[in-house]
Amino acid sequence: MRIIESSNQRELDAFLARTPARNPAILRQSARIVARVRGEGDRALRAYARRFDGVNALVVFDRSLMRDEASKVAPRVRRALGAAARNIRRIAARQVPKGWIAEPARGVRIEQRVMPLERVGCYVPGGRFPLPSSVLMTAIPAAEAGVKDIIAVCPRPDAAVMCAALEAGVTRLVQIGGAHAIAALAYGTRTVPRVDKIVGPGNAYVSAAKSLVSADCAIDFFAGPSEILVLSTTGRAAWIAADLIAQAEHDSRARALLITPKRALAIAVWQSISEQLESNRHARQALSSSGAIIVTSSLEEAIGIAQRVAPEHAVCDTAGVARRLTRAGTVFVGNLSAQACGDYATGSNHVLPTSGAARFRGGLSAADFVRVTSIQRLTREGLRSIGDTAVTLAEAEGLHGHARSIRMRLGGVA
16 A cells, blocks of 8 residues: 655646546446347346356245245344344435425416335345345335335345345345346346336446446446545544455455545554555455555645545544535544444445545435426416516527417416
8 A cells, every 4th residue: 555645746646547447348248238138138137147146047036035034144133234224214214305385486386296216126246245234225215215116136145135135125136146137127027127226336247237228227326446535634543544444345446545644644554554454355455556545735635635536435533624525425524433334334325426426426315216306387377477587588599489389378368
């Protein structure tokens, strides 16, 4: 893990400019998979499930089968899943947009109607380890928004994933993964129904497939490798090192940064990482290629660099600094606010924007699972009150048909 002086502008710019590139070969292969599943349905899905997921048939778990598998989960894990689910549910319930009615002018009534999506698909990664937390984070907000049919896909679901799916309100779980699972959710097959939206993180093939189907099926966002940025002047070196390592173990391409104006803290964290890293080989590659400690001339400069990065996770010392970190997926404040707690149990969602996308959006929420529709009604008085305004603007734009349609009504109510 390198130490970069902010005064070395060339090295700093080169490091910060590195964004995860989309692999053209992965994009091409994903496009072939998506096209074949779209055209052939279950036949292609079965072939890819055998090839990539190691299953000879399309296995679908309904809630009864999920209960059978979930019964194998240790009571302690079951209780932890339940506790995490309760916290996620409490937060998600507050995120659902509200309907309202307003009258911007006399006789003009505008209503905002909020309706849940009918069916959504939740992608649950199945890499080195099962991720039941991803089931909770994607399905619970959908359920709280009122979605009635929640389809989960996972290439290697274990009993804990089944238990989480039950807790989260998943309707059925299909044992498939990768680009073919995304294609099935987006376009539908005999086994996998078409969904209105696909959410959840995945590998490069999953991300590529989500971008390919996004014109036909809504997605949450393009997810790149995980990121953490710690901005600190007073943090404990060993704890900061542990946070950086924890995030780096997600992915060999994960980005882990410490930004500090305190050189002594930078060196202490660097040393602590070297000591702790011996026990975590999965984080070593990420930290060697995408990890850095940036030493700045001031706290002000450190905040500026953090805003430039717009990280998925930001960690800082004080609420004052947190208020200034306006471009982050989520912000953790204080020494005790371990970022890993947010991955599991705080209730805030861990599906977050990466690769600078925190510049324009936040994490997944219940609001992502509803349609917001406006309903407009004009009375006789309303048409009179705004008709001339609308006619004038229509004519200013050269849209005389628009103006005529309003004038005809104005004449009818004169």
